[in-house]
Amino acid sequence: MNPKKFGATIRALREQQQISLRKFADKVGISPTYLSKVERDEFPPPGEKKIKEIAEALGQDPDELLALAGKVSSDLPAIIQQRPRELASFLRSAGELSPEDLAKVTKYVEKMKRQG
Amino acid sequence: MNPKKFGATIRALREQQQISLRKFADKVGISPTYLSKVERDEFPPPGEKKIKEIAEALGQDPDELLALAGKVSSDLPAIIQQRPRELASFLRSAGELSPEDLAKVTKYVEKMKRQG
DNA sequence: CTGGGTGTACAGTGATTAGTACACATGCAG
DNA sequence: CTGCATGTGTACTAATCACTGTACACCCAG
Numbered sequence: 001m002n003p004k005k006f007g008a009t010i011r012a013l014r015e016q017q018q019i020s021l022r023k024f025a026d027k028v029g030i031s032p033t034y035l036s037k038v039e040r041d042e043f044p045p046p047g048e049k050k051i052k053e054i055a056e057a058l059g060q061d062p063d064e065l066l067a068l069a070g071k072v073s074s075d076l077p078a079i080i081q082q083r084p085r086e087l088a089s090f091l092r093s094a095g096e097l098s099p100e101d102l103a104k105v106t107k108y109v110e111k112m113k114r115q116g
Numbered sequence: 117m118n119p120k121k122f123g124a125t126i127r128a129l130r131e132q133q134q135i136s137l138r139k140f141a142d143k144v145g146i147s148p149t150y151l152s153k154v155e156r157d158e159f160p161p162p163g164e165k166k167i168k169e170i171a172e173a174l175g176q177d178p179d180e181l182l183a184l185a186g187k188v189s190s191d192l193p194a195i196i197q198q199r200p201r202e203l204a205s206f207l208r209s210a211g212e213l214s215p216e217d218l219a220k221v222t223k224y225v226e227k228m229k230r231q232g
Numbered sequence: 233c234t235g236g237g238t239g240t241a242c243a244g245t246g247a248t249t250a251g252t253a254c255a256c257a258t259g260c261a262g
Numbered sequence: 263c264t265g266c267a268t269g270t271g272t273a274c275t276a277a278t279c280a281c282t283g284t285a286c287a288c289c290c291a292g
Binding site (some may be wrong): 142150160162 | 269279280281282
C-alpha cells in the first residue's frame with residue numbers, strides 16, 4: 001500500500017507512550033541511529049523479528065505492522081508451502097472477495113474447527 | 117518440506133523431455149554451470165522468476181515448484197498485505213484443516229464467486 | 233584422432249539486506 | 263555554564279543472494 005508510512009506510524013505510537021528514541025531502540029534491540037532513520041522513513045523497515053518486537057513494545061498487531069512494512073510473517077509462506085495449489089488459488093480468489101464474504105468464509109472455517 | 121528435492125526433481129523432469137542441460141539452461145536464461153549445481157542441490161534454487169520459467173518449460177505448476185524450492189509466489193504475500201489480520205488468521209486456521217475440509221472451503225469460495 | 237556435445241569444478245562478482253559506530257547539535261535542569 | 267539527555271548526519275560493514283566465466287574431462291561420430 002503506502003510504502004512510506006511505517007516509520008511515521010511507529011514514531012507516532014512511540015511518542016504516545018512517551019518513550020525516548022534511545023530507550024525504545026534499546027528495548028527492541030537496535031541502534032538509536034538506525035531507529036531514527038527508520039522512523040523518518042529514510043531507511044526501509046527492519047527485518048521481521050525486529051518488527052515483531054516493535055509491535056509487542058507498542059501493543060500493535062504484528063501482522064498489521066508487518067503489512068505496513070510490506071512484509072508478511074514468515075509462518076504464512078510456510079503454511080502455504082504445505083498445500084501450494086489449494087492455498088494459492090484460495091488466496092487469489094480471496095483477493096476478489098468482498099470483506100463481508102471473506103468474513104463468511106472465516107466463520108465457515110471456525111465452524112469446521114469447532115466440529116473437528 | 118524436503119529441502120533438498122528441488123534440484124533432483126527438475127533434473128528428472130528435464131531428462132524425461134530429453135533436453136540437454138545446456139539447452140535447458142539457455143531456454144530458461146541461466147548459465148549451464150549454475151543449473152548443474154542447482155540440479156544436484158549443491159546450490160539453493162534460483163529466484164522466483166527463473167523458477168517460473170523452469171516450471172513453464174517443464175509443464176509444471178509454478179506454485180508447486182516454488183513450494184519445493186521453499187518459496188511462495190510474490191503475489192500471495194501482496195494479497196495478504198491487503199487484509200493482514202483476516203488472511204493471516206485464516207491461513208493459520210487452514211493449516212490445521214484436513215485436506216477434505218480445505219477442499220470444502222475452496223468450493224464454498226468458488227460458489228461465492230459465481231454468485232458475485 | 234579430432235571436433236562437437238555432454239556435464240562439472242573452481243573461482244569469483246555485483247546487488248541487496250539489515251544493520252553499526254562515532255561524532256555532532258540542540259535543549260533544558262540544576 | 264556545565265552536563266546530560268535528546269535526536270540526527272556521515273560513513274561504513276558483514277552477510278547473504280543470485281548468479282557468471284573460464285576451463286576442464288569425458289564420450290562418441292565421422
